[in-house]
Amino acid sequence: MKAIVSNKYGPPDALELTEVEKPIPKDNQVLVKIHAASINFGNLVLLKGEPFLARFAFGLFKPKYRIPGGDIAGQVEAVGKNVQQFKPGEDVFGDLSGFGWGGFAEYVSVPESALALKPANLSYEEAAAAPMAGVTALQGLRDKGKIQSGQKVLINGASGGVGTFAVQIAKSLGAEVTGVCSPRNLDILQSIGADHAIDYTKDDFTQEAEKYDLILGVNGHKPISAYKRTLNPNGIFVHVGGSSAQMFQAMTLGPWISMTGSKKMGTFLQRPNQKDLLFLKELLDNGKVKPVIDRCYKLSEVHEAFRYFEEGHSQGKVVITVS
Template sequence: MKAIVRTKYGPPDVLRIEEAQKPIPGDGEVLIKVHAASVNYADWGFLRGRPFLVRVWSGLINPKHKILGGDVAGRVEAVGKDAKQLQPGDEVFGDISPSGWGAFAEYVCAGENTLALKPANVTFEEAAAVPIAAVTALQGIRDKGQIQPGQKVLINGSSGGVGTFAVQIAKSFGAEVTAVCSTRNLDLGRSIGADHVIDYTQEDFTKNGQHYDLIIAANGYHPISDYRRSLTSKGVYVVTGGSMAQVFQGMLLGPWISMIGSKRMGNSMTQSNQEDLVFLGELLEAGKVVPVIDRRYPLSEVAEALRYLGEGHAKGKVVITLEHDNKT
């Protein structure tokens, strides 16, 4: 099979398309014929080994996982011993990073508990865009944010992968949503259901006097004190991404601020799980969430896809598509 392989950390140039051994599913695993995958900032970080902390999980000197790719959508081709949920022919999607990554290949094995059935009305490309970004948004909004119907929610960084899902998921919970993005993405914010859009190049939402019950920081940067000022008296601020300064302020200062007042602030640590994939599948099937796909690249151009993502200008998701002939 063909796979995108790397043997060292570095820029996208270290990636090579090579022939690799077709994997065999182990206990509780299934073999997936990959039809689509997507790139995430996790892939970007693990590719480069930056920040250095990622090497604690991925290998200090050389990467443990030669084939990247966490998001996958495809068809089950074979099942291993004790795999009881899925059968050959099932169309699935999921985040296979807990099983060792590997979606940037024609075939990959993964634990069946990392997968869910793909809704019939959703394409493989759309399904592959969902797992990591949408689960991150869902857990930040529902679990950490404790969203309630009728609340005012602001999504900072609403045009990226997590942000586009966050706007739609917040709307599905009955919130009044404000999307913050750049000038070129204002129409995108409106098209995915935002009630209000703010162009951050023209207006600073932390200084306009508006207050929100929940703020999701999916991208960008503001000092945590600015976010605190923009919350209602019992508001919640959740960091799911953005600059390293934003992430570390949420991690280090958020819990302390939460202890000394009624406002809660902190980071959301995403936990991949099958239950949330099933929940998101229901939203997809109902049309309440529609993945936004910016660009599509073939497997041979994963390096270019990651380079584009790393530039920071992607609208929604960047997807990898695979075509199989009858011999593979």
């Protein structure tokens, strides 16, 4: 089969399109013919080996996982004898990041717990855009952010992959949502249901009188003190992505601020699991959440796809059409 292989850390040009052995499913595995995959920040970490601490999980000197790609959508081709949830011919989607990656290929074998049935109302490309970014948004808002209906929620970096899901999921959970983005993305926020949109080139939300019960920091470089003053008493700031300095402050100063005051501040890492994937599937099935796709690339164009993703200006997700 054809696959994108990473034998060394480096820029997108380090990736190679080559032929590898087609996997054979083990007793507890599902063999999926992949139709589409998508790029997330974790793919950049796996590609570059940066930040360096990530190499203790991904391989110290070279990538531990040769075939990158977490999010996939495709069709079940075969199942192991112990598989209970799926049968050949069914359409599925899932996040492989907790199961050895391998999404940038024509086939992959993974445990059935990595997958769920694909929402019937979505294309393969739309389904592949959803698992990692959607579950990240869900866990950040619901589990770490303790979101409640009626709360005022701000999403900084609302027009990217995680951000577009966060806006829609927060709305589905009953929040009043404000999104922060560049001027070219204001229409996108309106189209996905944001109640308010802030153009960060004109207005600094941390300098305004408006306060929020929950802030999800998906992108940005503001100091953690700026987020703190923008929170209501008992408000929560959740760092999902952004500058290294912002992440460092969230990891080091966040716990101190949380222990010494009523406002809670911290960071978290998404943990793929089937229960949350099924929760996301229900939102997708009901049309409460719809993936936003910026561009689609062929598997042979993965270098261009990564270079575009690295620029950090994508409107929603960047998708790889495999088959």
